[in-house]
Amino acid sequence: MESGVKFLDMLEKDLRGVAEREAERARKQPPTRRSVRWKGWLGAVAAMLVIAFTIGALAQWVGGTTSASSAGGSFSTVGSAVEGGAAVPGPLTKANHARAAAPGSQGTADQGLQPSTGEAGADLTKIVRDGTIALSVPDGSFQDKLARVGAIARANGGFVLSSQTQASTAGTMTIRVPASRFDQAFGQVGQLGTVESSTVTGKDVTNQYLDYKAHLQNLIARRTVLRSLLARTTTVGESLAIYNDVADVQEQIDQIQGELRYLNNQVSESTLTVDLHEESVPAGETETNGSVHNPSLSHALDRAIQGFFGILATIIVGLGYLLPLAVIAGVIYGVVRLARRRGRAAS
């Protein structure tokens, strides 16, 4: 330094010392190698996540296709079962048979819920089937088409559950039709305009139904026993105690019968939600419930959260496929490495 400023000379000396210490540290622990390794791991994890996402998306897509086709199979079955009226009992499986054949199946008041017997081998499957369909219709025809949706419901033995309209150009009608006529009604509604989207869902409630039935039969048996005991009581105290028990059991029986009625109703009738809008009204302006959709931060936030968890779920699904493969690959890599080392040691 030629300035003659001693402070600058001292600073140069200090900086040189710092630089030398830094260089020494770098020699002992090469940062480049460490950072390369760190970046390598980061890249590997990123690649694994991308692959997991891809596999997860594929798996969900394939899984969705399979479940849709299997659900379709169930629909045809339940259609025939419901068409006959009340649900048909029978030994679908041994376990179900055991549960369904619980003791004490007598009782006339309860037999309304008892499926008719004598149809051995009949399908017990209970599926609640619903659907939605979005249609665009020519301008000026909305009211007419909406009325025709109601007419289709009635023609198929159903009824209009709810209806909402918006400015006479868009709206939603929810109809209930017998499950056996669901396909027909769905097809007829689809002919009213251009189908923009449609979904049909099936929820299997067979297990729930059989559980209720078994529980009901047990309760009926218990009530019978209690009634016979009540007839044999000699004191007022005993009579009151048993009477209370009978009342409790009866209450539970009523409750389960209500649940069974509800399930039967859900199975025997299907819900079809029809979104209609005129062609000049963009589809995005209506929601499935018929209300006008105003873009809002809360909607955006909801969708963002859904999207986040959707991607997370897809990655987790993919990891489920990928991790076993990674473990196998790791084992093979370890074995090969060990063999090479031994080979080198031997040579």
Added chain:
Amino acid sequence: MLLASREDPAAFVELYRRHAEDLLRYFARRTLDPEAAAELTAETFAEAFASRTRYSYVNGVDGVAWLYGIARHQLGRFFRRGRIDADARRKIGLPARELPPEDYERIEELVDFEPLRAALAEALGTLAEDQREALKLRVIDGLPYPDVAARLQCAETAARQRVSRGLRRLALVLQERGLMLTAEVE
């Protein structure tokens, strides 16, 4: 050289040798204070050394411009806070150094304050009496504004206005003579 210093820290010393004197002169001209100029130089190089791995030649910003960017930042902080940071020096383990007594004069020679003094004297002569007095109390004596106002027996707002107008006038005269003094004093 900065890029080279990322792999070879010793290359930074060469960068220092080339630009330390200019940087010291840069700070001395703006602070008119050899001690502050020296400390700011040390802190600037320490900051540059600590963050040299983040430097990359992008958007045409070369190493010298990058170094002076740090210097401007340090200077701005000094004027705003009235003190010089030592964070970077502590971070890289640079020891604290006092400015040797003989360096005060040497730095003044390096900057060549003579024309600056002449310009300042001329500029001060053009100021109104109340502005000159306000500037003396605020800038030379370093008094806070309430004290300046008390000494001048005026409101604090008026004291601020006198200092501000005086500084503006000084900056104008120095600029006319090609001697830029930062207007960030206040």
